[in-house]
Amino acid sequence: xxxxxxxxxxxxxxxxxxxxxxxxxxxxxxxxxxxxxxxxxxxxxxxxxxxxxxxxxxxxxxxxxxxxxxxxxxxxxxxxxxxxxxxxxxxxxxxxxxxxxxxxxxxxxxxxxxxxxxxxxxxxxxxxxxxxxxxxxxxxxxxxxxxxxxxxxxxxxxxxxxxxxxxxxxxxxxxxxxxxxxxxxxxxxxxxxxxxxxxxxxxxxxxxxxxxxxxxxxxxxxxxxxxxxxxxxxxxxxxxxxxxxxxxxxxxxxxxxxxxxxxxxxxxxxxxxxxxxxxxxxxxxxxxxxxxxxxxxxxxxxxxxxxxxxxxxxxxxxxxxxxxxxxxxxxxxxxxxxxxxxxxxxxxxxxxxxxxxxxxxxxxxxxxxxxxxxxxxxxxxxxxxxxxxxxxxxxxxxxxxxxxxxxxxxxxxxx
Amino acid sequence: xxxxxxxxxxxxxxxxxxxxxxxxxxxxxxxxxxxxxxxxxxxxxxxxxxxxxxxxxxxxxxxxxxxxxxxxxxxxxxxxxxxxxxxxxxxxxxxxxxxxxxxxxxxxxxxxxxxxxxxxxxxxxxxxxxxxxxxxxxxxxxxxxxxxxxxxxxxxxxxxxxxxxxxxxxxxxxxxxxxxxxxxxxxxxxxxxxxxxxxxxxxxxxxxxxxxxxxxxxxxxxxxxxxxxxxxxxxxxxxxxxxxxxxxxxxxxxxxxxxxxxxxxxxxxxxxxxxxxxxxxxxxxxxxxxxxxxxxxxxxxxxxxxxxxxxxxxxxxxxxxx
Numbered sequence: 001x002x003x004x005x006x007x008x009x010x011x012x013x014x015x016x017x018x019x020x021x022x023x024x025x026x027x028x029x030x031x032x033x034x035x036x037x038x039x040x041x042x043x044x045x046x047x048x049x050x051x052x053x054x055x056x057x058x059x060x061x062x063x064x065x066x067x068x069x070x071x072x073x074x075x076x077x078x079x080x081x082x083x084x085x086x087x088x089x090x091x092x093x094x095x096x097x098x099x100x101x102x103x104x105x106x107x108x109x110x111x112x113x114x115x116x117x118x119x120x121x122x123x124x125x126x127x128x129x130x131x132x133x134x135x136x137x138x139x140x141x142x143x144x145x146x147x148x149x150x151x152x153x154x155x156x157x158x159x160x161x162x163x164x165x166x167x168x169x170x171x172x173x174x175x176x177x178x179x180x181x182x183x184x185x186x187x188x189x190x191x192x193x194x195x196x197x198x199x200x201x202x203x204x205x206x207x208x209x210x211x212x213x214x215x216x217x218x219x220x221x222x223x224x225x226x227x228x229x230x231x232x233x234x235x236x237x238x239x240x241x242x243x244x245x246x247x248x249x250x251x252x253x254x255x256x257x258x259x260x261x262x263x264x265x266x267x268x269x270x271x272x273x274x275x276x277x278x279x280x281x282x283x284x285x286x287x288x289x290x291x292x293x294x295x296x297x298x299x300x301x302x303x304x305x306x307x308x309x310x311x312x313x314x315x316x317x318x319x320x321x322x323x324x325x326x327x328x329x330x331x332x333x334x335x336x337x338x339x340x341x342x343x344x345x346x347x348x349x350x351x352x353x354x355x356x357x358x359x360x361x362x363x364x365x366x367x368x369x370x371x372x373x374x375x376x377x378x379x380x381x382x383x384x385x386x387x388x389x390x391x392x393x394x395x396x397x398x399x400x401x402x403x404x405x406x407x408x409x410x411x412x413x414x415x
Numbered sequence: 416x417x418x419x420x421x422x423x424x425x426x427x428x429x430x431x432x433x434x435x436x437x438x439x440x441x442x443x444x445x446x447x448x449x450x451x452x453x454x455x456x457x458x459x460x461x462x463x464x465x466x467x468x469x470x471x472x473x474x475x476x477x478x479x480x481x482x483x484x485x486x487x488x489x490x491x492x493x494x495x496x497x498x499x500x501x502x503x504x505x506x507x508x509x510x511x512x513x514x515x516x517x518x519x520x521x522x523x524x525x526x527x528x529x530x531x532x533x534x535x536x537x538x539x540x541x542x543x544x545x546x547x548x549x550x551x552x553x554x555x556x557x558x559x560x561x562x563x564x565x566x567x568x569x570x571x572x573x574x575x576x577x578x579x580x581x582x583x584x585x586x587x588x589x590x591x592x593x594x595x596x597x598x599x600x601x602x603x604x605x606x607x608x609x610x611x612x613x614x615x616x617x618x619x620x621x622x623x624x625x626x627x628x629x630x631x632x633x634x635x636x637x638x639x640x641x642x643x644x645x646x647x648x649x650x651x652x653x654x655x656x657x658x659x660x661x662x663x664x665x666x667x668x669x670x671x672x673x674x675x676x677x678x679x680x681x682x683x684x685x686x687x688x689x690x691x692x693x694x695x696x697x698x699x700x701x702x703x704x705x706x707x708x709x710x711x712x713x714x715x716x717x718x719x720x721x722x723x724x725x726x727x728x729x730x731x732x733x734x735x736x737x
Contacts (some may be wrong), residue, residue, distance in 0.1 A: 078551045081531060082572040085550070094649040158569075295570065295594075298528050298552050323571075330573065330590060352571065352594040352613035355661075357641040395639055 022406030057264035071315030104133035121145035140337035142321035156408035171399035173372025173384035175206035184250035240269035287316030288375035296354035443726025476520030557636035568595035
């Protein structure tokens, strides 16, 4: 378990070690300052994440080591700019878990250091374990990574807020656009991993809700092997069209491949000349590094200036979570889990996140309502909800599992 | 012969009063142009090519120039109102959006969104004099009627910063709702109104106590709350009425200056952004970004009387007699 402290961690162990040393020194200075400016409120935010290589077909899609946490750091900077005027100081305490580490122990470590607000970028099982361990310690978690619907449904917790969208929100955002385009006949291609199957399930549900038809489903088996070989292209060029051959007439190929085994190979290689959507081609996401509307350019510029790379969806999900904590601190002087949660659940809360409208919490499962961007990897093609998809309460609730269908019972949950 | 005399008279009159008309200058964010509207004829009489992404636009106090912030060129261009062409530029700092001139007409204060600063410019010398550190994403700019206090709103910090102009120091910060876009004083200086685009409210601030004394809220039947996004504010000279542009709600709210209640919603074009009165305050012009037009509101009748097509994504508007 690696613990890094501070405003802005490095990416290599040496950098982290150096930064730790500097930060200890800085902390001592801050302590000295504290004696003079006793009214400064410290808001300590934890960041829990699980390391391990994530791979992808395209080099452009391989995440950097600070994917996610960089967004949190930018939000800490933004919060501190505001905090300067309010005598509030935000710090980030980062713990990186190895796969075999127990998230409950990490939660304990954070609690011992006086942290009650934790951003978690963990797989579903680890997140539940962290949440349940955090509950006993009065911790509030922000799920910034896991898109599993079950974390907001049967496995929801009263001490977990979700800034990551769900698979069903992503699928609905995409489906609304495809239906608006009148591309109603889908050829669905599904990977063989668990996450791929869950995304396919969300896409099937979306097709049914919004009036699209899945004309055929194909499974692309992951037979193992490297995603990148020196002569790979020659084979792929003939394999993919053959795989896509003899499908019924369709408007669009929809791919469910969260594991990134095949979807990136589909565009330009389909049997029929058809657009690709889902895990490649037109992709639903909470954020895209090319998104520049609604003032987003300003955030993108700040991010690039700080990290010398583009901002990803995971960065944005962490940015939003840390900004929500900042909003609670600014408006309610909230510095702990209870005060923060109370503010975020109140009608006074509205997050500005460069998506053209305010983001609020679904009080029944603590999911952040948000538009879903549709990106082709170069520009934002559209943002859902699409015009005409109406809702009695909020059009954002046309995306994902809505209140009448929810399986979440927060009062009865273990949270 | 009479025809010749008449023609001569017309030409003479034309030359004697070449710029007596009241002109509105509209920045078109996407076209990279400024449309000039003659408010007697309600017609676009000229389209001026400017730099990239023109947004904030205002006449100088002496009305010799129209200043337009061209954000993607990192500068403010000066349009000569006689020739109606770009004559010079001001060193605004990166990505200028909104700015305000001091009452003396010597200094210009510019919000630079990218580096959390307000830049101070000497207009005459075309030089930068200094900068003030403010919150994240500075946007709205306003100066108190007595010329002593500069207001800047910061969109991600969600504050109105009160900057003392003599010392150029922040003297107060007032928290408002999410994404404050625009700030306007009542002409008597008794109230500062700040619009919050994402929060969906206008905060009425007591500038002496530095406290929000009232929040104006909006509700339009059949329209979801998220679509109501207040941006531009124009308050009438007598302070009796304020007009609030509600963005994608496609409406301008008319707010009673005393009670702060909404009196009426006026349907204008799509995504209404900013507004400006004619000098006699008989008319209020609104820029409607998505429908590429300008709506003319009759201020007495509280009715939209005309729509004028301009360039693409009209953003700001400034009006003067010249």
